Amino acid sequence: MTLKLTDIVLTYPDGDRTLTALDHVDLAVAPGEFTAVVGPSGSGKSSLLAVAATLITPTSGTVSVAGREVSAMTQAARTRVRRDHVGIVFQQANLLPSLTALDQLLVVAHLAGGSPRAAAARARELLLSVDLCGKEHKRPHQMSGGERQRVNIARALMNEPEVLLVDEPTSALDHERGERVVSLLAELTRRNDLATVMVTHDLGSLSAVDMVLTMRDGRLTAGDIRGVHSAG
Ligand SMILES: Nc1ncnc2c1ncn2[C@@H]1O[C@H](COP(=O)(O)OP(=O)(O)OP(=O)(O)O)[C@@H](O)[C@H]1O
Numbered sequence: 431m432t433l434k435l436t437d438i439v440l441t442y443p444d445g446d447r448t449l450t451a452l453d454h455v456d457l458a459v460a461p462g463e464f465t466a467v468v469g470p471s472g473s474g475k476s477s478l479l480a481v482a483a484t485l486i487t488p489t490s491g492t493v494s495v496a497g498r499e500v501s502a503m504t505q506a507a508r509t510r511v512r513r514d515h516v517g518i519v520f521q522q523a524n525l526l527p528s529l530t531a532l533d534q535l536l537v538v539a540h541l542a543g544g545s546p547r548a549a550a551a552r553a554r555e556l557l558l559s560v561d562l563c564g565k566e567h568k569r570p571h572q573m574s575g576g577e578r579q580r581v582n583i584a585r586a587l588m589n590e591p592e593v594l595l596v597d598e599p600t601s602a603l604d605h606e607r608g609e610r611v612v613s614l615l616a617e618l619t620r621r622n623d624l625a626t627v628m629v630t631h632d633l634g635s636l637s638a639v640d641m642v643l644t645m646r647d648g649r650l651t652a653g654d655i656r657g658v659h660s661a662g
Pocket residue numbers: 442443449450451469470471472473474475476477478662
């Protein structure tokens with residue numbers, strides 16, 4: 431398994447008590463597998479992504495990314511694992527306003543080190559794979575919401591991650607653009623053998639995913655998405 435979360439418990443302080451955001455959660459995602467996590471607001475979806483991204487250390491349980499057990503690592507080692515093996519697509523594209531689409535990707539490669547020439551070739555190839563051929567020199571304000579989200583996805587793939595974590599990718603898009611972004615994620619997952627986890631409220635966009643998991647009160651279960659629409 432490229433991503434493996436085992437018996438994860440995450441609690442937050444809540445006044446005199448603690449709030450259990452993740453309650454004995456197990457999640458395993460193989461290479462080339464696209465898993466969606468749906469669930470009502472406050473059920474723990476973002477907490478799950480943050481633990482998988484190694485951004486939050488769980489209260490107990492283990493996290494393994496690309497065969498590396500991160501739970502016992504130092505902060506610095508965990509940061510390296512995240513940089514080298516995990517791609518994160520946040521809900522808002524958070525692109526740098528003054529940079530072109532191509533430069534948004536090159537910044538990532540620059541921070542990671544390595545050959546600028548190889549980075550430029552990879553950035554162009556990725557922009558092509560997300561259907562942004564000819565838009566390399568556009569800045570964020572010259573692009574549509576869907577195009578910005580595709581730059582966001584291409585940027586997350588710049589360091590050739592094995593794990594791709596995606597938070598609500600369709601929330602700023604209309605239905606059709608949302609569907610296109612999700613099918614693109616499915617295609618990239620297969621082509622690049624990624625272990626992909628997408629958190630979403632958008633139940634209309636699940637046809638391209640391999641597995642749907644439901645989060646309720648910090649517990650993760652397979653299937654059953656009834657009631658998620660109305661709840662959140
Ligand atoms: N930093 C924090 N400190 C304390 N409680 C938190 C913190 N972050 C989240 N929580 C609580 O943990 C629970 C799970 O939150 P989380 O953000 O993971 O849910 P979610 O399913 O992603 O919600 P949404 O769909 O609204 O984004 C909620 O009860 C939330 O209030």
